[in-house]
Amino acid sequence: MRKNSSFIVAMIPAGIALNWVANSIVEMLKLPIFLNNIGTVLNAVVLGPIYGIVTALMTNTILGLVVRWTYVPFALVGAAVAFMAYFFFKKGWYKKTWKVLAAGAIAGAIGAVISTIISVYVFGGFSGHANDIFTAGLVAAGQQIFSATFIANLPTTIVDKVLTFWIVSMILKIFPVRFLPNAKDIREKLGLSSGNGAAL
């Protein structure tokens, strides 16, 4: 890893920037999702799980410093997503589209559980997004706080993570992977032939 240390040092801020910038692209297409883990997932696949988790933790630290501090506890969600992105990549789930979607759904479900636990114990069930209105409505309709937060969070989180995983896998397939530090690994796990990507 010594050889690539400056690549890693430059790649982690770029991952954080991608997490940040994804928001503006989604806004332009007017889609009701965030995609705020896309750089984390990319870094977890390209650099490995530890750097993916570092990206997730630093993203939320920077968000906490620049926007508001309530983002900081949710760093754990990003860390879990980064770990799972690497895990499913290692298992070779990125070869087939339906497996990528399944991996995203699993990651989204686990992420929703973690974010529900955090928001219930730290913020009383609210997380600072527009979803809070649903949570409040569900609580008023007679749900428990925990289940209301979970129900309000689950669909958006799953759709979000499924799309994140799908975009990263699609892009790595058309990407000139020979520029990446673990090109051999990525070719193998994505099921690409060795010539693929070089033509781009």
Next chain:
Amino acid sequence: MNSLYIARESMIHRLDPRTKILFVLFIVISSFLFKDPAMQLILLIGMFPLVLLSKLVKQYLMSMQFLMLFVVLIMTIHGIYNPIGETPVFEIFGGLTFKYESLVYASVMSFRILVIGTAAVIFVMTTHPSDLAIALMKWKVPHSIAFMFLSTFQIIPIIAREAKIVMEAQQARCLDVKANIFERVKHLVPLFAPLFIITFVKVHQLSYVLECRAFSRNGVKTSLRETKISSLDYMFISGMLVLLLTELYLSFAQQISLTTSNLLVSSLFAVWAVFFIVIVKFVYKKVSVFIGG
């Protein structure tokens, strides 16, 4: 891009970043020590002199607006619906009652958000990111982590500009941003693929530049800005220690409880009033754009 840092000539700005990190930790610890809303309120009011000292009252109030949404939701929803509440204190229309125990729970949680928010805002607004990185390096945090932290602030505007260029270029190539939702989801790939490639090009450039400047060599790294611990810092830290010991004594040795139902109801009204002002200001801004524009 700047963080929320605002340059001023003040006592708080002159403190060492490490002192301010300790201050934030102290506030977090003490806000979790107290289970009593009255003590949290005292903590919150006790921090206003620091905001005044840092000469950032207006910016502070602006950034606290966003936390008010949390506070209003938590106070209202938990106050009415939380199952731990038994003793009714205050009734609004339709038989919905605010209960004492659940209001205590809700106000502890929401005052904690405000208290930590205040401390975090004081810290962020008075600390330059470079100073923070230097302070971290003095605490033996690896040099590369401090660099990553700093370069993020530099690289976000670069990537944001590239993203804007990619979006405009793809729209010029007939990418329909008003298609149905499945088409728009498919459009994410042609938008993100060039952005990823540009990002990798930038990352490679940056890593060559870093290597040219002997980034991964061992040795002492120097920097342009300097931070020093002065007598002011020692005074601040010793003051915090005294306060922390007092808080520990108060919360463990003596079970004091200053909370009354009057306090809870009036803080509920205060929160609603502040939120109402924020909403009115927001609506006024939106409407005045329509009228003035």
